Amino acid sequence: MKRIFKTILAMLVVASASAVLASSASAQSAGSWVDVSRGRVGAGANANGLFKFGKSRSSSRNGVDFGHGFAVGAGPGGIALSNTVGVGGGPLGAAHNVQLNVGRGGAHISHGGVVSQGGNRRVISGGQTGTLPGGRVFGQSTSTGFGNRTRAYSKSRTRNFIPFRR
Numbered sequence: 001m002k003r004i005f006k007t008i009l010a011m012l013v014v015a016s017a018s019a020v021l022a023s024s025a026s027a028q029s030a031g032s033w034v035d036v037s038r039g040r041v042g043a044g045a046n047a048n049g050l051f052k053f054g055k056s057r058s059s060s061r062n063g064v065d066f067g068h069g070f071a072v073g074a075g076p077g078g079i080a081l082s083n084t085v086g087v088g089g090g091p092l093g094a095a096h097n098v099q100l101n102v103g104r105g106g107a108h109i110s111h112g113g114v115v116s117q118g119g120n121r122r123v124i125s126g127g128q129t130g131t132l133p134g135g136r137v138f139g140q141s142t143s144t145g146f147g148n149r150t151r152a153y154s155k156s157r158t159r160n161f162i163p164f165r166r
Contacts, residue, residue: 029130
């Protein structure tokens with residue numbers, strides 16, 4: 001965990017320095033997802049940018065299913081992070097995702113989660129965020145469940161602004 005934070009910090013420093021030196025915005029993005037059901041689990045991560053890192057893993061052991069996706073995309077235009085985790089066991093499935101993007105053209109944060117009980121207790125959660133070549137920021141978060149009793153939420157906030165130009 002310490003290693004991931006050091007990597008993120010180093011990417012932030014490099015992205016900040018690159019942003020000062022670069023004259024045009026570079027697109028970066030990050031996305032992650034999980035799909036957890038009884039005995040089946042999937043996870044994925046993708047990233048774009050000058051610097052990119054994506055890792056996912058999934059496992060199913062002794063009736064407990066686990067999935068995790070993590071992605072970082074950084075460039076002269078800023079940095080994008082996406083993290084999603086999901087777990088299921090017995091009659092319960094739960095998943096959560098969070099996205100963060102900070103760039104010269106704005107900022108985005110979103111998160112969502114789902115808890116599903118009974119039935120097949122399947123949960124799907126994920127999201128993406130990034131900066132378009134023109135500097136505008138985008139992002140979204142989705143969560144859904146397929147059990148008998150499912151509670152899901154998703155919140156998103158994006159602030160786009162046009163940088164001062166001379």
